[in-house]
Amino acid sequence: MAEFGHHRGLPSAKAPRRQLSVGFVLLPNFTLIAFSAIMDLLRLAADEGDRSRPERCSWSVLAPDLSPIAASCGLQVLPWETFDRPERFDYIVVVGGLIDRGTTYHPKTLDFLRQAAAKGVSIAGVCTGSFALAEAQLMRGRKCCVSWYHLPDLIDRYGDMVPVADQLFVEDGPFITCAGGLAALDLGAWMVERHLGPGRAQKSLHIMVTDKARPAAGAQPQPPSAGAVDDTRVRRAMLLIEQNLSTPQKVDDIAHTVGLSKRQLERVFRKVVGKSIQEFSRDLRVFYGLWLLANSDKTITIVATESGFSDISHFNRLFRATFGCAPSVIRREGPEAMKALIRRWQATQTSPVPAKLATMDAPLPEWTAAIDPPGPASGASRPEADLATPGFLQRERRPYI
Template sequence: MGTVALAVTDGMLHFELSLAYEVFAAVPDGVTVPWYEVTVCGPVAVRVGRFRLEPDHGLDELSRADTVIVPGLADVDEDPPADLVEAVRAAHQAGARVASLCTGAFVLAAAGLLDGKRATTHWAHTRDLAARYPQVQVDPDVLYVDNGSLLTSAGKAAAMDLCLHLVRRDHGSSIANTVARRLVVPPHRDGGQAQFVTTPVPAPDNHPLAELFPWVIERLDQPLTVTDLSRQARMSSRNLGRHFKSVTGTTPLQWLLTQRIRHAQELLETTDDSIDTIAAVTGMGTATTMRRHFNRTVGVPPDTYRRTFRSRTRPGPDDSGQRHQHPTRPETGSTR
């Protein structure tokens, strides 16, 4: 699926760099589709946290990549290094998809790539980003924003969400879920979910809803209600809502709808089932209801989504040896 270049410089945050490498460099077990070729690009040697890192290539190699990942910077009080800014700008001009993790958004903003576009960064730095780059439409309340060939994320766990989102765009939800399971992280969180300012992302089995989530996923075809979820979780509806807000950043019904939509996407990607059939097995009832929810959430009708995905995952005879093309997708960061 093309080359992923990690753009590094002195003072990069090692967590974001490491998670990006882990997502894109390790081929998941059982996955037979062509996987990413990962390269690390930067000056001769850089300091990442307390570690010394020797990149594979110089920053000029970014312009040859299909996807460029810009990890966060530890110090955003100073302007990002000029050579990094120029290399990232040149890579995007050459056709690369560019994604920033956490405060890496300051690099994209300095390059002028985010002018007139929605973007986000770690909640602690959104005001600074907006003040220094007033032409950027900074959204402090989302996990990540997808502008097609330009993507930005909030910090830490949201950086993982964005990396999995990219895998999902490239390979579909089934493979993205496989990667998430290997890393023992939630398979998908919408970009429009609120940033968790004080609540950390829980371990998979370390929160009150851990047993409820898989129970719901196995019953998406059923007409589940908040009462059903409360009874299964053995708590009141009010208590359930409070836990859902803490763990997922949203309400029980909105979370449930999101799971139905994601399951529908997977079926659209991997089967030839009719819209009526998919609507039934995902619990959305009728094709009309599914189309309404799907269009509002994803940004395109399910039929269009299926055609777009399949045209993207079935390369034609002229694709060999050429840069992988990433069609413009709906701005999924707008899903609330």
């Protein structure tokens, strides 16, 4: 079992004043990477080099009792203390992980979260840790960031919040919710920068061999698109395409891998997906290029190559045909422009006759009002997650091999 350095934690005699204190609440089957990413950022920011003394930062692992808590990978972590005085901390970070329909939360955990909220302590829900905040009735009417994978679970369980699945993390009042995974690293860097300054955050990231943190509004990577496809051969073909976007495979090779002839695969793929394999691959690659343009510093030439296009002119032509603007516009305007373009694309897909909009070449800030498609017939607003999910990706997502 892991105690994660509880035996260390001795500040030096001339330790600087602590500027950041975090209490971790690990839910059963929590994701280890989400916990360790934030923990290591605090550890490295707290001291000089990587000596790991809690001088500028302090942390603790809290639980209803001192029984070991199992991560989703099987590793067990011993809590350091039971719940007490949440006002000691600048943040309570709740780390979730695996869930199912029978998942419940310890009453003492929910009570502790309510106490922390009443004391004005900031609370962060990481991965499905946000579900515990919702269960404690702390998130009504608030934005709640969740990974694309767990978006259907969130909507099914809690209909009284605003789901966000197109960002890495979201701050809404005293509550921060994070998609989990490596986005926890970005959240940890945000916390350190807010309390200790950008130098400390950058120092920690450099020691962890990464160059910079992504902003809260950075887009989540695109999800797999085959979750609701029942035909296992088609699911495998879709997965092969998605795993090889930079180097597209020949249809013959994909068909051989899934155990079909080329003609058989083409026929069943079009029947199930509604488009040819080539069209499906092209759509994925152009949307991947869109995501890279908005969320990386790569040149447009490199983006085209990494998206599987043989030359930049081919990428530019297809990008303009799909979105009505040049890739350079997204490079200039960033993630918000990406969301606007996807809204625009959705509007043309859902119209009975795809319309050429009068604002085709309008500057980006004008697009949002001009292309925002009407919501559902009931008048309810469309979840923010839809803005980052093209029509052919609008399916329930689950593992498919």
